Amino acid sequence: MDQILSLAGQNLLSPVILCFVLGLSAALARSDLTFPEAIAKGMSLYLLFAIGFKGGASVAEHGADLRLGMAVLVGVVLSFLLPFAAYLLLRSLARGVSATDAAAVAGHYGSISIVTFVAASTLLQARGITFEGYMVAVAAAMEAPAIVSALWLATRGGSGTKITPDLWREIMLNGSIVLLLGAFTIGWITGERGLAEIAPLIVAPFKGVLCLFLLDMGIVAGRGLRNARGVISAGVIAFGLLMPLVGASVGALAGLLLGLSAGGVTLMMVLAASASYIAVPAAMRVALPKANPALYLTLALAITFPFNLTLGIPLYMAVASALAGG
Amino acid sequence: MKMHEAKRVEIMIEAIMESQVTRSLAAAGVTGFTILPVLGGSGRSGQWTREGSVSRASGMIAVICLVAPTRLDALLEAIFPVLDDHIGVVSVTDTQILRAERF
Numbered sequence: 001m002d003q004i005l006s007l008a009g010q011n012l013l014s015p016v017i018l019c020f021v022l023g024l025s026a027a028l029a030r031s032d033l034t035f036p037e038a039i040a041k042g043m044s045l046y047l048l049f050a051i052g053f054k055g056g057a058s059v060a061e062h063g064a065d066l067r068l069g070m071a072v073l074v075g076v077v078l079s080f081l082l083p084f085a086a087y088l089l090l091r092s093l094a095r096g097v098s099a100t101d102a103a104a105v106a107g108h109y110g111s112i113s114i115v116t117f118v119a120a121s122t123l124l125q126a127r128g129i130t131f132e133g134y135m136v137a138v139a140a141a142m143e144a145p146a147i148v149s150a151l152w153l154a155t156r157g158g159s160g161t162k163i164t165p166d167l168w169r170e171i172m173l174n175g176s177i178v179l180l181l182g183a184f185t186i187g188w189i190t191g192e193r194g195l196a197e198i199a200p201l202i203v204a205p206f207k208g209v210l211c212l213f214l215l216d217m218g219i220v221a222g223r224g225l226r227n228a229r230g231v232i233s234a235g236v237i238a239f240g241l242l243m244p245l246v247g248a249s250v251g252a253l254a255g256l257l258l259g260l261s262a263g264g265v266t267l268m269m270v271l272a273a274s275a276s277y278i279a280v281p282a283a284m285r286v287a288l289p290k291a292n293p294a295l296y297l298t299l300a301l302a303i304t305f306p307f308n309l310t311l312g313i314p315l316y317m318a319v320a321s322a323l324a325g326g
Numbered sequence: 327m328k329m330h331e332a333k334r335v336e337i338m339i340e341a342i343m344e345s346q347v348t349r350s351l352a353a354a355g356v357t358g359f360t361i362l363p364v365l366g367g368s369g370r371s372g373q374w375t376r377e378g379s380v381s382r383a384s385g386m387i388a389v390i391c392l393v394a395p396t397r398l399d400a401l402l403e404a405i406f407p408v409l410d411d412h413i414g415v416v417s418v419t420d421t422q423i424l425r426a427e428r429f
Binding site (some may be wrong): 282 | 329
């Protein structure tokens with residue numbers, strides 16, 4: 001417990017988290033602090049490229065083994081299955097939530113938050129904890145399968161839609177997935193030499209850009225919380241805080257079965273605990289327009305994301321260290 | 327200068343639906359339109375702004391097209407299935423244009 005509190009304290013006082021808190025506080029205080037859309041998008045593209053490239057370069061350095069394929073496969077299975085747990089938990093905690101809304105929310109919780117992943121890997125590196133470079137590929141693989149599960153759940157409830165070719169394109173060729181996997185592949189092909197060539201762009205400024213991006217995410221989360229009145233009940237909030245713990249537990253089990261390092265188990269927990277707010281909301285707007293976006297965006301962005309960022313990551317790090325050693 | 331009667335159709339819809347809308351317009355024979363970004367607003371689904379937006383799910387766009395009055399019904403019938411359950415507003419106003427042969 002002391003270790004968890006100590007890690008949480010150190011985590012809360014890191015520039016990355018303090019920037020998020022600044023953005024959140026500014027939005028809640030109704031400050032006019034804001035980032036233009038193009039800059040927010042530019043920073044998001046930079047972070048995806050950098051994390052993908054570094055992951056690929058790490059795999060090139062350490063070599064790919066069977067565990068890489070197994071980890072990706074397990075990630076896909078988790079992404080398919082977690083929405084079912086999320087759906088049941090939300091329906092039992094918040095009875096007023098419709099089947100369609102619950103299915104849409106479930107899709108978000110089966111998918112992942114790449115920003116939480118980036119923040120967790122940055123905090124692991126800051127503490128000198130190594131992790132498997134291919135976890136980036138696992139993250140990319142976990143983005144989409146949950147959408148299929150969510151649509152199946154919605155169809156079961158009578159409000160679903162068929163997955164049209166347009167929707168498949170939206171799901172599989174989503175810009176963030178393409179960039180993450182593309183950068184990972186380039187990093188894998190070019191290895192350490194390629195990384196050294198562009199390190200001044202993707203290594204040195206990385207943490208600073210992440211700070212600014214999380215400042216923006218704090219503003220977006222704060223704005224979401226401000227506008228959440230009438231959407232968020234006590235049951236919904238309880239879901240937003242409990243579901244990450246359910247996901248993290250499943251992620252820990254999966255990471256241990258795969259034989260990942262403590263850092264790898266932490267990241268598997270983070271992936272299973274986080275909720276998407278980039279890829280899945282867009283797919284849900286196309287496929288389930290009747291689902292309430294205020295509910296799933298507020299849950300993913302304004303409740304689960306801050307929880308994971310501030311308390312979840314140190315908790316997952318401590319649990320992973322205790323279970324996997326290191 | 328000779329002016330001609332026309333209809334100005336403004337479709338305010340979620341940015342994520344852009345390609346579906348423009349495809350429907352093309353299917354209805356409307357090949358001329360303008361797409362504008364929208365800064366923000368408020369409606370039945372609450373307030374929204376494009377600033378700091380990390381997901382295409384929350385942005386809106388305005389698709390504007392000018393058509394001859396005789397083509398209005400075909401246009402509306404083509405886009406209605408796309409708009410159906412989505413957040414948005416469609417408005418039609420009378421306007422006047424030069425060079426009617428282009429519409």
